Amino acid sequence: MTDMTDLTNLEDLVSLKVDRTGTVAEVTLIGPGKGNAMGPDFWRELPLVFAALDADPQVNAIVLTGSGASFSYGLDLPAMMGMWAPLLAGDALAGPRTALLKEVRTLQESVNAVAGCRKPVVAAIAGWCIGGGVDVTSAADIRLASADAKFSVRETKVAIVADLGSLQRLSGIIGEGHLRELALTGRDIDAARAEKIGLVNDVYPDQDSLLAAARALAAEIAANPPLVVQGVKDVLEVNTQRRIAEGLRYVSTWNAAFLPSKDLGEAMQAFLERRQPEFKGE
Template sequence: MSFQSVDLTRTGETVTLTLVTKKGTLGPGFWREMPAVLRELSGARAVVLRGQELFSAGLDLHATGPQILPVLGDEAGFTALVAEMHAAIEGLAALPVPVIAAVHGWCIGAGLELIAAADIRLCSADARFSLPEVRLGITADLGGLQRLPPLIGQGRAAHLALTGEPIDAATAERWGLVTEVHATPEALFARAQALAEGLAALPPRALEGTKRVLNDGLPHRQSLDSAVAWNARHMSAEALTGALRK
């Protein structure tokens, strides 16, 4: 299946999703297509998410604004409209395989909320990140205010969200938003692909269980029990025997 806003490329057991909308703006087409895009990932063992000339300029307000204006003040109507956007981001977060966000250039607003739903975030030295919704009279409502505090800390998340000021790649790495900064976009994409291929070679049930336990949000004891229960159900005797032979 082909899509207008996302290019899907398979390389072995990895899939690269490239945002192909103008400047990576996330308009109605992107939100509408994403559930189908995610269904096309069956069989993938790792996913790379990236942009073209930049990662993302955020929500396409010119295209989305006409949909938003009629439902302002109508809580039910507004909630229904945003539900489609939530489904796209929550669906990405819910994938049972690792998702690597490879960010170059600007990553703004909804783009930042999108990469917060990934498991691993890498960037190139030219990357810039911002959550500028407050400057537009908006409270960010696509998951950034929920996912960023555990990633970078409450204070740093508040700084991003309340000021709307951008941060550069070095600051993003220092804050823990990304784990690696690469000199060029080309080096970034090569590293993301190599990392995806390395992850795809690992036991899939172990990766899925690790991702579930990391993201389940359970209290400490319950999370421990969840990890033990997952291993009890899914630990591979073949993988364990192979590891003991090494």
């Protein structure tokens, strides 16, 4: 692969790596958090990278994948909680809650940059894809997985209503019943179940064969007339854009009002202490 020279106008990337082969760009999550956990650098860089790829006439399709054994462990809680702590105080008034609303919507826009990119995105998912990982891959056009992939809309287990797109986008991908089961239980599902419910199109034996298939699929898409491909994506999205946008706006407002809670504090403390939380509905 050759380095993506069209990204030279961006500052050095910390959480993402971008390469290009022909007209296919490959975006790889590289951490720096364990399991490609999504910290401040990721949320800052994701929209910059996808805006650059969207504008690059030499890119017709994109592969999105993770380095190492997993796509992503999801939100990097230790890295993010430092700046969020004042916004999540149980007695926070209008000022902190307005700041929390702004923060949620900023993260939503990062994920929206993937969905809004005019170039089709093929997500290649190996290992764990948790929380924010599901948010980001649900914003892709097509998802493929390796046999060891595991998925979890896990926010409910840490006293959070998922607010970055999974609840809005997955109903159109896997259907309302499967979405409710995953979101209300927070349970993990394997690649076979993900394929059965339509979360991924195909499952491959290992990460190497997964990446080969994702690259081949992206190259097949990229070989078609680029403006027509972009037109197909635009037409397909016309019936879902308003519903998704309204859902994101509603959940950001809901979380700004109700996210701060004793249960959330208990979830964070239990995470740090590596124990099961004890929720009391407070």
